[in-house]
């Protein structure tokens with residue numbers, strides 16, 4: 001049994017479908033027209049907010065009065081825009097943008113008052129991201145990654161000339177640098193150096209004049225990550241899994257080399273940004289897939305919760321504090337509450353403004369709710385899952401269900417709003433999103449428990465999710481489908497190959513069929529990540545065979561739909577073609593749809609709608625009884 005935070009098992013019979021006379025299938029158009037948000041930033045005077053949101057069906061940048069009001073569009077592009085940062089004088093907004101989802105980001109600039117967009121980098125072979133502007137506004141710290149290399153480095157970008165000066169020269173493709181905070185009036189840059197699978201990390205201080213980097217914090221196989229610094233550079237807000245294997249938040253004083261930790265919790269606790277006045281920092285606690293925000297006082301470490309409805313509440317943007325440190329921008333969401341940027345007045349804890357992104361028909365009263373459930377897996381390990389329960393279901397063992405494994409594998413299903421889940425659950429499907437071994441949020445031992453065993457123990461944890469659903473008395477074991485994206489697509493493929501009788505239909509989105517062809521064609525950064533999960537292909541050929549769905553697919557029976565972006569650099573399009581060809585050659589039912597101008601995930605509204613419609617039609621066809 002792999003140790004995880006203590007929590008009770010959920011009796012499957014305790015699951016209950018509520019009655020609701022107003023329940024109805026939520027129109028897919030309403031779900032897809034409900035906007036998302038990729039990034040946010042405060043204006044320099046704290047009077048306005050900038051959001052990267054898809055009001056038009058494209059993720060562009062909008063400016064809105066921070067007290068509320070009608071937004072004004074600042075940029076117009078077919079490409080998704082994110083990573084917003086405002087210059088200290090308030091005149092310029094910097095952001096990042098790629099080309100059709102290829103993740104080769106450039107840094108661009110637009111006047112905050114409106115005007116022409118300038119591409120500062122325009123480098124197809126280099127990814128520039130994570131702009132962090134120096135206090136004088138004359139330099140921008142960025143992360144840079146060559147297309148041909150796995151590692152990410154630190155660099156300085158001159159916003160006027162577009163010239164880039166390298167700050168680090170990382171030699172190991174499994175390590176990535178990212179800027180965290182400017183200190184000492186811009187003389188020092190605090191930066192993180194993180195291992196690709198987030199199992200280890202160090203904090204460094206880089207002297208800008210000399211380029212010399214000094215390691216402040218680090219220990220073997222330990223994750224230590226800074227998230228903010230006081231302006232004078234004396235204290236850092238830090239997250240570490242040192243000692244406990246579980247992330248916990250604290251303060252590190254650089255001068256006296258002294259740690260101070262917040263009260264321990266069995267759950268993952270993460271330090272966030274420090275307020276501009278240096279007096280407090282954000283702390284997010286992730287309790288079994290639900291997140292709460294609190295403010296921690298730097299002097300006393302007293303923690304004050306930010307009062308929000310339970311669900312997934314997260315600080316929004318790299319700097320969620322208003323410049324006067326008096327307000328906090330958060331993104332609040334829950335299974336039946338679509339994501340909503342909300343400004344919190346920190347003195348009163350009250351809501352100062354909200355910015356509804358959802359179509360009004362998405363009424364929490366008629367959106368299916370969720371429960372966090374915990375069940376035992378094959379070896380007794382406790383596995384948690386987000387279960388979304390349709391209204392008005394009868395406990396007669398006839399209902400359809402969908403198992404939805406998440407991506408990563410170092411990721412976690414959270415109890416936030418998902419248009420895809422709401423679409424299925426409002427159409428009568430029980431939807432379960434398990435957090436199998438390998439997921440984040442349950443401690444390092446659990447996160448590492450699928451090393452060189454991808455699609456082994458973690459797949460058994462996913463199969464146990466189906467057993468849990470069936471034991472509730474609601475679900476027909478012959479009417480269960482499986483669908484997921486990326487590593488969730490990999491799990492989908494592994495499931496239909498290794499457990500051919502478990503699922504009656506499958507939809508995999510940009511999933512992995514063969515770790516060897518992945519190695520040959522994926523981006524070098526993802527190659528480094530793959531190595532952290534499986535080791536090197538030349539050294540571990542048997543591991544590569546055993547963990548590739550291609551090895552198991554001969555047994556697959558479930559009809560399979562594959563959906564794939566043309567420009568995906570993580571899971572290249574060849575994977576979807578390979579699985580479809582392999583199944584078709586055996587006479588099995590397999591279809592594939594490719595989306596041009598999309599990468600690892602679908603960002604254009606028409607593709608989001610098309611892919612959701614196809615997923616629903618596929619499962620309705622194979623899992624729901626034919627009309628008589």
Ligand SMILES: CSCC[C@H](NC=O)C(=O)N[C@@H](Cc1ccccc1)C(=O)O
Nearest residue numbers: 407408410411486487525526529530570
């Ligand atoms: C190097 S960043 C981490 C990779 C990221 N995982 C997030 O938790 C990711 O993109 N994973 C893919 C699947 C994948 C795994 C290994 C190699 C290539 C792709 C995903 O699930 O999104």
